[in-house]
Amino acid sequence: MLPITTGVFPFGLVMxxxxxxxxxPNYEALAMNVLVFGGSSQLAVIDLxxxxxxxxxxxxxxxxxxxxxxxxxxxxxDYVQNxxxxxxxxxxxxxxxxxxxxLKAYEHKLSSQQEVVSFYMGSALCMLLAWHGSVLVGFxxxxxxxISISLDYAIPLSFVALxxxxxxxxxxxxxxxxxxxxxIVLKPLPYNLGLLVSALIALGFAAFLTRNSNRDQKPKSLxxxxxxxxxxxxxxxxxxPEGL
Amino acid sequence: xxxxxxxxxxxxxxxxxxxxxxxxxIFLSSKIKISERTKEILSFIPASILPAMVSPMVFxxxxxxxxxxHKERLVILILAVVFCYFVRNMLLTLxxxxxxxxxxxxx
Numbered sequence: 156m157l158p159i160t161t162g163v164f165p166f167g168l169v170m171x172x173x174x175x176x177x178x179x180p181n182y183e184a185l186a187m188n189v190l191v192f193g194g195s196s197q198l199a200v201i202d203l204x205x206x207x208x209x210x211x212x213x214x215x216x217x218x219x220x221x222x223x224x225x226x227x228x229x230x231x232x233d234y235v236q237n238x239x240x241x242x243x244x245x246x247x248x249x250x251x252x253x254x255x256x257x258l259k260a261y262e263h264k265l266s267s268q269q270e271v272v273s274f275y276m277g278s279a280l281c282m283l284l285a286w287h288g289s290v291l292v293g294f295x296x297x298x299x300x301x302i303s304i305s306l307d308y309a310i311p312l313s314f315v316a317l318x319x320x321x322x323x324x325x326x327x328x329x330x331x332x333x334x335x336x337x338x339i340v341l342k343p344l345p346y347n348l349g350l351l352v353s354a355l356i357a358l359g360f361a362a363f364l365t366r367n368s369n370r371d372q373k374p375k376s377l378x379x380x381x382x383x384x385x386x387x388x389x390x391x392x393x394x395x396p397e398g399l
Numbered sequence: 400x401x402x403x404x405x406x407x408x409x410x411x412x413x414x415x416x417x418x419x420x421x422x423x424x425i426f427l428s429s430k431i432k433i434s435e436r437t438k439e440i441l442s443f444i445p446a447s448i449l450p451a452m453v454s455p456m457v458f459x460x461x462x463x464x465x466x467x468x469h470k471e472r473l474v475i476l477i478l479a480v481v482f483c484y485f486v487r488n489m490l491l492t493l494x495x496x497x498x499x500x501x502x503x504x505x506x
Contacts, residue, residue, distance in 0.1 A: 165490045178400050183407070190414030199452055200409055204401045210408060217413040220448050224421045225433070226441040232428030247422035305500055308472060311453040312496040315480055316489035318449040321442075331446040338451035339458045350451050357447030362440050 163253060163282065164289045166194050166317070169309045171293020176307060177201050181294070188290055192248065192283075195317060196220040198310055199350070208347035216351050227255040234271045242272060249279025330361045464503050475499045 174184040179201070191197050196217040203213045227250050235243050257278050258271070265271045297306070322328050334357035341349040424433060457472045464471040475496055483492040 162489055165493055169493070179406070183403070183410070186407075187410045187414075190410055191417055193417055195449065196413065196417065199448075200413060201401075202452075202456075204405060204409060210405060213409050214412045214416070217409070218416045218420070220444070221413075221417045221420055223441055223444040224417070225423060226438055226444075228421055228424040229428070229433040229438065232424040235425055236428060243422075243425055247418065247425050250421045250425075305497070305504070308475075308497060308500055309493055311456050311472075311476055312479055312493050313489060314449045314453045315476065316483050316492045318445050319480070319483050320487060321445040327443065327446045330443050331450045334447045335450035335454035338454045342455040342459060349455065350448075353451040354448040357451065358440065358443055361443035361447060365439055368439060 163194075163285045166313050167286055167289025168293035168296075169306075169313050170194055170197060171290040171295070172297030172306050173198060173201055173310065174290075174294055175297035177205055184290075184294065188287060191217075192251070192286070193217075193221050193224075194286070195314070198314075202310070203347055203350075206347055212346055212348060212351060216354075219351065219354055223252075224250055227252075230255065231258070231275070234268050234275070237268065238272055242276070245276060246272070246279070249276070249283065251279075251282055253282055254278045326361070326364050329364065330357050333357045333360045462504070467503075471500065471503050475503070 170188075171184075174181075179187075187197055199220055200213050200217045203216060228247070231246065231250065235246055238246075254275060258275050261274065262271060265274055318331060322331055334353055337353035337356050338349055341353050343349070344352060424431070453476070457476045458470075460470075460472045462469045462471040467474050478499065479492055479496040482495050483489075486492065
């Protein structure tokens with residue numbers, strides 16, 4: 156389980172120091188960490204709140220970032236169909252990039268639905284401890300670091316390290332580039348709408364680039380439905396984000 | 400300083416919204432199915448949002464190093480992307496970027 160938490164520790168440290176820099180009281184920081192439990196969305200909304208953006212835009216931006224969990228939820232849903240509501244609730248809460256990635260990596264070794272659920276719950280618990288622990292460490296030691304180390308610069312750096320492993324082919328790279336450039340151009344938009352609009356443009360661009368991926372391929376190469384299904388599953392499995 | 404009501408409203412709505420997103424298919428999987436096409440588009444979310452957050456943050460930042468037209472953060476970020484591409488490690492990337500920025504601004 157240790158390997159999945161190593162990516163979380165530095166991110167949690169950054170999160171903890173950001174709470175300090177934004178002068179967020181400890182009970183508020185704790186509440187956000189527990190209620191949201193999604194690091195990149197937390198960093199994004201804190202940044203937007205510091206710029207006093209409209210609350211609707213802050214919430215919408217945070218939710219868009221977390222929309223990727225829908226993908227994991229869909230992939231995981233088959234395993235918990237027969238579990239009771241408490242297990243489902245815990246699995247829902249513990250769904251993160253890391254728990255999803257580690258489940259994908261090990262699911263072929265697990266023989267029953269029960270085993271998959273137990274494995275998943277173990278990794279979710281591990282992630283919970285690692286996340287809150289590292290945020291706490293960042294929160295405590297953020298105060299002691301010298302001001303000459305520009306800690307706010309850790310945010311863009313950690314996002315670079317989060318997004319790079321998800322760019323599994325050229326299409327993802329082009330989408331990322333599109334997002335970066337549009338956001339620079341759209342920065343002057345009122346109410347900090349720039350981020351939201353550029354993300355949606357980039358997502359639309361992604362849909363455009365992949366428009367032929369599973370509809371037109373079939374008549375061209377006369378692939379069977381099963382083959383296509385298999386290809387897509389392989390593609391999805393190779394997608395292992397490391398961020399939270 | 401973030402105003403308290405503003406913070407709590409955001410946190411509560413973001414928390415509930417995120418929980419609903421996470422739980423949607425876990426609780427309703429028997430009633431709704433997500434298409435492969437939707438899954439494919441959802442997999443692009445990190446690539447469409449994270450770069451959009453990072454780029455204005457460093458592009459519009461006015462730094463201190465005249466030699467780099469006060470854009471040392473932008474220059475270091477581009478180097479950090481290349482560095483991270485090879486090492487694939489967040490801690491090392493953070494050390495590389497923060498260290499380089501420290502060297503450039505303090506010396």
